[in-house]
Every structure is written in C-alpha cells, then in structure tokens.
Amino acid sequence: MFSQKTLRVEIQKEDGMFYEGINAFSFKGLPIEVGLNVVTVPSGINAKIKLYGVSKSKLDMITTLKWRDGFITKKAIRIYANDGMGEFVLFEGNIMNASPVYDNAPEIYIEIDAIAGAFFNMKSEVPPSSLQGLVPAPAIFKKICIDYGIECVVNGLESDYPQADSPVYDESGLGNRITQASKDYNVYSVIYNNRVEIYPKYQSNQKTWLLTPTNYIGYPSFTNTGLKISTDTLFNVKLADKFTIKGSEVTPANDTWFVINVRYNLSTKIGGNWFITIEGVRAADVQRNTTVSGL
Amino acid sequence: MSKEIQPSADYSDFVDDYNALIHIINSVVNKIKTIELVKILSVDTTLHKLSVIPIVKNATSSGNPIENVEIYGVKYIEWQYGANSIIAIPEVGDIGLCLISHKDISNVESGLVGSFRKFGLSDSIYIGGLKGFNKTPTQFIEFSNSGINITTPLDLTINSQSATINATEINLGGANGYNVATIGKKVTTDGDPSSTVVGYIAEGSSIVKAL
Numbered sequence: 282m283f284s285q286k287t288l289r290v291e292i293q294k295e296d297g298m299f300y301e302g303i304n305a306f307s308f309k310g311l312p313i314e315v316g317l318n319v320v321t322v323p324s325g326i327n328a329k330i331k332l333y334g335v336s337k338s339k340l341d342m343i344t345t346l347k348w349r350d351g352f353i354t355k356k357a358i359r360i361y362a363n364d365g366m367g368e369f370v371l372f373e374g375n376i377m378n379a380s381p382v383y384d385n386a387p388e389i390y391i392e393i394d395a396i397a398g399a400f401f402n403m404k405s406e407v408p409p410s411s412l413q414g415l416v417p418a419p420a421i422f423k424k425i426c427i428d429y430g431i432e433c434v435v436n437g438l439e440s441d442y443p444q445a446d447s448p449v450y451d452e453s454g455l456g457n458r459i460t461q462a463s464k465d466y467n468v469y470s471v472i473y474n475n476r477v478e479i480y481p482k483y484q485s486n487q488k489t490w491l492l493t494p495t496n497y498i499g500y501p502s503f504t505n506t507g508l509k510i511s512t513d514t515l516f517n518v519k520l521a522d523k524f525t526i527k528g529s530e531v532t533p534a535n536d537t538w539f540v541i542n543v544r545y546n547l548s549t550k551i552g553g554n555w556f557i558t559i560e561g562v563r564a565a566d567v568q569r570n571t572t573v574s575g576l
Numbered sequence: 577m578s579k580e581i582q583p584s585a586d587y588s589d590f591v592d593d594y595n596a597l598i599h600i601i602n603s604v605v606n607k608i609k610t611i612e613l614v615k616i617l618s619v620d621t622t623l624h625k626l627s628v629i630p631i632v633k634n635a636t637s638s639g640n641p642i643e644n645v646e647i648y649g650v651k652y653i654e655w656q657y658g659a660n661s662i663i664a665i666p667e668v669g670d671i672g673l674c675l676i677s678h679k680d681i682s683n684v685e686s687g688l689v690g691s692f693r694k695f696g697l698s699d700s701i702y703i704g705g706l707k708g709f710n711k712t713p714t715q716f717i718e719f720s721n722s723g724i725n726i727t728t729p730l731d732l733t734i735n736s737q738s739a740t741i742n743a744t745e746i747n748l749g750g751a752n753g754y755n756v757a758t759i760g761k762k763v764t765t766d767g768d769p770s771s772t773v774v775g776y777i778a779e780g781s782s783i784v785k786a787l
Contacts, residue, residue: 405636406636406640406642407642408642408643408644408645409644409697410645411646411647411697412648413627413646413648414648414649444691445680445682445691446649446680446683446691446698447647447649447682447698448691448693448698449696451634451697452607453634461607461693464692465680465691465693465694465696466692467691
C-alpha cells in the first residue's frame with residue numbers, strides 16, 4: 282500500500298534565542314534521515330538525524346549551539362513521523378552534538394546526535410534519593426523521578442516487581458541514578474520522550490504484537506540472543522512487549538519473543554529506507570509466570 | 577557537557593581516545609564506595625539499626641554543595657568474639673565511620689542478598705566514632721604505657737563467680753587512699769603500726785570500704 286511518509290524536525294532553544302525573537306526552527310519537506318535506537322538505560326533511546334538542504338545561516342546557528350549553551354537539556358529536538366496514518370511524536374530529546382558535514386558538497390547536511398528526555402526543567406544538583414524500610418521497585422523509581430521533577434510511569438502491577446530494603450541512590454544525574462536502580466532491582470527502565478518508564482522483566486502479561494508475512498519485511502534473522510524482524514509500519518512497539526511470529530518460512534522464528542531493542546531507519550530522501558527492526562529474545566527461555574518477590 | 581549529566585567531565589577528556597578511556601574507567605571506579613563519615617540521627621536498639629546522614633557533602637563542578645539525606649537501615653557492630661564482648665550502644669549525634677558492603681546485606685539472616693544492588697549506602701555498618709568529632713568520653717577503658725585505666729563517673733559493677741586480684745598493693749580511695757586490710761595483718765591499739773599489737777585479723781568481710 283502506498284502512503285505519503287513524512288518526517289518533521291523541530292529544534293528549540295529552551296532558554297534564550299537563536300537570534301532576536303526566534304528560539305525554534307522547524308524542518309519539513311526536506312530530505313531527512315533518522316536512525317532511532319530504542320534501548321534501555323544506560324544507553325537510553327538515542328537518535329542520529331541528518332538534515333539536508335538547511336540554509337547556511339541556520340546550519341551555523343545549530344552547529345555552534347553546543348558552544349553557546351552548556352546545558353544539554355536546554356537544546357531540544359523533536360522528530361515527528363507520519364507513515365500515512367497521521368503524524369505523531371517519534372522522538373523528543375536533547376541535542377548532544379550537531380556537526381556540519383561538507384564531505385559530499387554540494388550535498389551538505391547537519392548530523393545531529395541526540396538522546397531522549399524532554400526534561401527541559403529538570404532539577405540539577407539533586408540530593409540523594411533515599412527511602413526507609415522494605416519498598417518495591419516502583420517506589421524508588423518514583424522517588425528518583427520526583428526528586429528530579431519528572432514523570433515516572435510504572436508498567437504492570439507493583440507485585441510484579443522485586444523489593445529492597447532502605448534503598449539509597451546518590452549517583453549524579455537522572456540517567457545514572459535510574460541505571461543503577463534498574464540494575465539493583467533487575468527491571469527494565471527506559472527514558473522515553475518526556476518520562477521514565479519501568480517494566481518488570483519478561484512478564485507473561487505484557488502486550489503481544491502479531492507479525493505475519495503480510496506485515497513484516499523479508500525474513501526474520503537470528504542473533505546471538507534471539508531474533509530480528511523488520512516492518513514498514515511504525516507500530517507503537519515498546520521494550521518489554523512481546524511479539525509473536527506466525528507463518529514464517531523460517532520455522533524456528535514462529536514463536537513468541539520479548540522485545541529488547543527497536544531500531545527505526547526512516548528517510549524521506551528519494552529511495553530512502555522506511556522500516557523498523559525489532560529484536561527479541563525467546564519468551565519460552567526467559568518468561569516469568571509468577572509474581573516476583575525478593576530477587 | 578551538561579553539569580547535571582557528568583559533573584566531573586572536562587573537555588580535555590574527549591579529545592583523545594586514551595583520555596576518554598581513563599575518564600570512563602574513573603567514572604566506573606568512582607561508583608565503588610568504601611567508607612562514609614556519618615552522623616547518627618536515630619537508633620533502634622530492638623532491630624539494632626541506625627539512621628545516619630553523611631557529614632561530607634558532594635559538590636558540583638561549580639563548587640555548589642549537594643545536600644545529603646538520611647540513610648536508613650544501617651547496622652552497627654559490637655566488638656564480640658564468641659561469648660565475649662564489649663557492649664556500647666551508639667547514640668544520636670555520634671559521628672563515626674560506616675563501612676559499605678559490596679552486597680545487599682539487608683537480608684543477611686536468610687543468607688541471600690536482598691537485591692542486586694552493590695555498594696548501597698544502606699548496606700553499611702557503623703563501626704564506631706571518629707576521634708575528635710565526638711564529645712569527650714566519660715566512661716572508658718584506657719590502655720596506655722603507664723597501664724590500664726577504667727573510668728566511670730557512675731557505678732562500676734563487676735559480676736563474677738570469683739574474683740582474684742594479684743597485686744602487691746591495693747589502694748582504695750584514690751591517690752591518697754589506704755591499703756586494704758587482709759587476713760593475718762596485725763591490729764594495734766591506735767592504728768599506728770609501731771604501737772602495741774593487740775591481735776591479728778582472722779576473717780574477712782565481703783564488703784571493703786575506703787575510710
């Protein structure tokens with residue numbers, strides 16, 4: 282089915298202006314390439330964006346932003362995607378680096394590295410997050426998020442999560458603190474666009490997507506830990522979801538898998554890519570059917 | 577580089593692969609906790625646990641202090657070997673050292689880690705006071721080159737099945753005290769050893785008091 286696929290990129294300076302009266306740029310209708318990697322912390326969701334055909338003046342302002350504002354969280358970037366089903370926010374985060382690439386002049390583009398987390402008013406210099414007594418994992422994640430002034434979404438039931446006694450997290454930075462808590466409690470945590478989400482690992486009651494030869498591209502391929510499969514539909518697949526493959530000629534792939542990674546390769550260049558690749562581990566090997574307590 | 581994300585980083589850390597590698601290694605090593613200086617905020621003598629607060633604050637790269645918070649569930653030691661022990665209960669306000677365990681020891685009774693956390697501050701053990709940061713002790717046992725000194729302003733009780741003191745001289749009543757009378761010693765008419773002896777001590781008392 283043919284559908285018009287579009288990408289729109291917004292770059293915004295959250296404090297101050299690029300120049301008088303202008304604090305944001307929006308790019309639409311230009312050739313744009315987006316490589317988006319959805320993964321848990323510590324890497325977190327990260328994106329590489331290539332913007333072609335940007336005027337010299339805007340190129341200079343965007344690529345020198347790093348020298349004019351030391352705070353990553355004040356350099357916002359948003360990516361909107363539309364695969365014909367309506368535009369939605371694909372990514373919202375912060376620019377880590379933006380460089381002009383002149384190698385293929387006159388085809389000049391800006392290459393932007395960004396990390397997820399639209400936490401423009403996130404608190405800095407936050408005291409350690411400490412709780413008293415035996416607490417389930419959601420409590421400490423909520424506490425960390427409250428301390429930083431951001432939203433925390435808990436997926437699944439509280440009883441799906443392990444507990445720990447009197448936890449303390451004194452790492453510097455939200456990402457470090459969330460990463461450490463995730464390791465300690467053995468849960469998935471993902472810094473999505475404007476929030477932190479946590480998931481119990483490999484729970485049987487997670488949402489399951491169905492993939493058949495009618496909605497995936499090519500063939501599933503096996504990895505060291507499981508399997509990869511691609512589709513050109515931008516499913517709202519999340520980490521920790523499950524997907525079931527049915528009808529594949531690669532018969533061992535016809536099974537149910539837990540999502541551990543999602544990669545978007547989207548391009549509005551002529552002949553460019555437009556697909557997502559989902560990587561999973563076999564549910565039968567890792568699934569937990571019972572409520573977790575302790576570890 | 578954002579201050580809130582990596583306060584210890586410097587631009588020079590990223591201009592060379594080796595510098596970057598060392599920076600990464602340092603950032604990992606710095607997560608290993610060893611000893612924390614703390615002040616005791618509360619004492620639970622039933623659960624044998626404390627709440628404490630570190631007394632040294634971390635600072636941002638710009639030098640601003642980061643406030644510390646209360647840490648719960650800290651265990652404390654008692655110097656004990658077998659059935660032999662020196663007993664002293666920590667008090668609110670004490671300043672001392674916490675050793676931080678590599679593993680989660682909250683569930684130590686079961687013999688299994690309570691979680692996968694490593695070097696958690698609540699997995700620390702208070703081992704005692706830091707000299708010079710606490711009030712002057714009024715009760716103590718002092719070992720020095722001149723001997724052993726046991727001091728208390730309150731009652732001193734020695735519980736024992738039997739007690740033996742091997743000493744050529746026992747002095748009660750302080751620096752100008754009197755020698756203890758023992759069985760077999762002579763008794764004179766006026767207490768002067770050179771006076772007329774009227775008898776000898778034949779039995780002892782269970783209570784000995786200074787004059």
